[in-house]
Amino acid sequence: MGNIQLFIERESHLNMRVYFTLFLIIISSINFFAQDLNYNIEENISYYPTNESGLTTYQKAQCRLDIYWPTQKKEVPVIIWFHGGGLTGGSKEIPQALKDKGYCIVGVGYRLSPQVKAATSIDDATAAIAWVFKNIARYNGNSKSIFVSGHSAGGYLALMSVMDKSRLKSYDIDANKVAGLIPFSGHTITHFTIRAEHGIPGEQPIIDKFAPLYYVRKDAPPTLLITGDRELEMLGRYEENVYFFRMMKVAGQEKIKHYEMQGYGHNMTSPAFPLLIDFIEKFKE
16 A cells, blocks of 8 residues: 555646545555554643653643554554644644544644744654653554654644754654654744744745754655645745755655645645555555
8 A cells, every 4th residue: 555656746736536536545445454443542641741840830731642542453653743723823633534544643732832932842842752752652652653743833843853853862862763754734944933933024934943944864754745735825835845855855865755735725634644644554664
């Protein structure tokens, strides 16, 4: 199934009839193997030590995650999912489209602007990924098959937490141990909320230490970039992902693709989930 190649590369449009055919093939195949599994969910797990001094009340409330996992199968692939909301809103979630597929799903909450500086969200996302690496075996997850994903701001957090290797290194984790990155319509330039905090308008692109593009490198994990239609996406999101794709290729990263969901705007998660699933089946341990 991981070898299904019905989609063409970023330069072309998706044929939606072919997409729905692929969707049915993928879902039917996954469900065949996962339908007899039982699943459990544990909610509101703190990924910062609750006895750690200096944690604020807001941090204790926001920095929690939910885990949904199959109880009868060991060493399953893990998907860490960061919600969207512009780094100012939203809440942790486990996407319905990923349930009952035989995966361990981790939905992460994080602190939001203006209660904290938006860059703090990146710190939280990194801490959550580190927690998963060190604890997911207790939930039948395979620490060698951890995939990091999210939509919009969540896609940005996925990229920043892994592309900047120094972040996970502070937890004694090699960012290259992440099995794959799958951001849905995430910023690859500095996030607009971080720019706004410095008086920079959304139309002014910036690439600094808060931009995934700043950390382009050959040895990054396999990456699948998914965006909406170039004519329907918000503020050049398609174009900045294409630039990230091209610069990663220039750097020597061959395990990267970009797909454009023709006919879909920024909220393109529904047609993107089958691509995520196919990507995981291809790169899982």
